[in-house]
Amino acid sequence: xxxxxxxxxxxxxxxxxxxxxxxxxxxxxxxxxxxxxxxxxxxxxxxxxxxxxxxxxxxxxxxxxxxxxxxxxxxxxxxxxxxxxxxxxxxxxxxxxxxxxxxxxxxxxxxxxxxxxxxxxxxxxxxxxxxxxxxxxxxxxxxxxxxxxxxxxxxxxxxxxxxxxxxxxxxxxxxxxxxxxxxxxxxxxxxxxxxxxxxxxxxxxxxxxxxxxxxxxxxxxxxxxxxxxxxxxxxxxxxxxxxxxxxxxxxxxxxxxxxxxxxxxxxxxxxxxxxxxxxxxxxxxxxxxxxxxxxxxxxxxxxxxxxxxxxxxxxxxxxxxxxxxxxxxxxxxxxxxxxxxxxxxxxxxxxxxxxxxxxxxxxxxxxxxxxxxxxxxxxxxxxxxxxxxxxxxxxxxxxxxxxxxxxxxxxxxxxxxxxxxxx
Numbered sequence: 001x002x003x004x005x006x007x008x009x010x011x012x013x014x015x016x017x018x019x020x021x022x023x024x025x026x027x028x029x030x031x032x033x034x035x036x037x038x039x040x041x042x043x044x045x046x047x048x049x050x051x052x053x054x055x056x057x058x059x060x061x062x063x064x065x066x067x068x069x070x071x072x073x074x075x076x077x078x079x080x081x082x083x084x085x086x087x088x089x090x091x092x093x094x095x096x097x098x099x100x101x102x103x104x105x106x107x108x109x110x111x112x113x114x115x116x117x118x119x120x121x122x123x124x125x126x127x128x129x130x131x132x133x134x135x136x137x138x139x140x141x142x143x144x145x146x147x148x149x150x151x152x153x154x155x156x157x158x159x160x161x162x163x164x165x166x167x168x169x170x171x172x173x174x175x176x177x178x179x180x181x182x183x184x185x186x187x188x189x190x191x192x193x194x195x196x197x198x199x200x201x202x203x204x205x206x207x208x209x210x211x212x213x214x215x216x217x218x219x220x221x222x223x224x225x226x227x228x229x230x231x232x233x234x235x236x237x238x239x240x241x242x243x244x245x246x247x248x249x250x251x252x253x254x255x256x257x258x259x260x261x262x263x264x265x266x267x268x269x270x271x272x273x274x275x276x277x278x279x280x281x282x283x284x285x286x287x288x289x290x291x292x293x294x295x296x297x298x299x300x301x302x303x304x305x306x307x308x309x310x311x312x313x314x315x316x317x318x319x320x321x322x323x324x325x326x327x328x329x330x331x332x333x334x335x336x337x338x339x340x341x342x343x344x345x346x347x348x349x350x351x352x353x354x355x356x357x358x359x360x361x362x363x364x365x366x367x368x369x370x371x372x373x374x375x376x377x378x379x380x381x382x383x384x385x386x387x388x389x390x391x392x393x394x395x396x397x398x399x400x401x402x403x404x405x406x407x408x409x410x411x412x413x414x415x416x417x418x419x420x421x422x423x
């Protein structure tokens with residue numbers, strides 16, 4: 001997940017879908033082994049910030065303090081991983097910030113690789129599959145997506161490409177179809193960009209040369225949005241088999257990202273109490289909550305808040321006029337189903353690699369979590385009805401399923417994801 005400005009593209013998307021409600025979701029199943037010919041990834045969770053939240057030095061330096069990851073970040077223990085497996089999850093998606101790896105040399109680079117090996121081994125010991133996702137931090141001043149893979153001519157592309165190959169080679173000894181590699185997270189190129197296919201093909205080549213059998217995840221541009229995947233021509237990718245496809249889903253962003261501090265658009269900062277489905281609340285109640293939150297904002301000028309409020313009012317009117325609900329999600333995911341059918345791609349090969357929603361600030365709305373749970377349940381059920389595996393964002397943080405400190409699982413999220421509370 002990133003703070004890419006694609007989040008502003010939501011007003012036009014709020015057209016109510018007409019697809020019928022999906023059928024019942026099939027029961028949980030154990031991870032399939034490679035010998036069965038089936039893919040093992042069905043229900044997963046992202047484990048950010050296991051290899052994120054770094055301690056980079058400011059410019060002009062391009063390196064990191066050691067160790068490079070913040071010590072207070074939540075990291076899953078073997079017991080946590082065992083409880084995730086007991087809940088019914090069968091894999092983790094492991095986001096890995098490439099910056100510390102690329103900045104490190106010698107013994108430090110080797111130590112980071114050993115840390116990554118240990119994380120994969122810990123997940124496998126808990127009977128969880130693993131998708132290692134190389135996930136650059138867009139907020140980092142040097143080792144960021146623009147410098148690493150905006151094109152094959154990007155300043156650090158060759159370094160990034162070599163890292164992808166190195167990780168793939170290390171995973172080659174661990175996989176029996178249970179460990180996969182996703183070389184890029186949310187590529188920043190436009191949906192129809194010609195730069196992204198060239199970048200992706202080069203990265204896949206680097207991985208496949210050193211790892212002949214590691215499953216590789218491919219995606220479209222446009223931040224891995226649905227439109228990016230449906231614009232992707234899968235035919236040239238056949239040479240890189242075995243491959244899986246992935247996309248992310250946070251539509252509508254007015255709901256899933258309300259109050260997100262990393263969003264560039266000014267409407268999100270004070271946005272709260274947006275209901276799901278839209279019929280569960282009203283424009284008037286949500287705007288009243290926005291005004292209350294803006295009143296407590298001492299960092300923005302009155303002029304800036306007035307402008308933000310006017311834009312917030314405009315997009316919220318679109319939201320409530322459209323009345324999005326489960327049918328909206330079904331209609332959105334039908335675009336992926338149609339793309340899969342057009343190209344003869346099995347649905348189980350298309351992973352919804354991220355979905356979720358922020359907890360609404362309880363200071364400004366009385367009951368945020370029921371709406372969040374309804375939304376997550378709707379997205380999960382729509383994906384399963386379409387036959388798409390999924391990975392929830394996130395294990396920890398404000399979008400998580402597990403408390404950072406107590407490590408307690410959130411019962412509402414467990415239920416929304418169709419899982420079970422471990423005994």
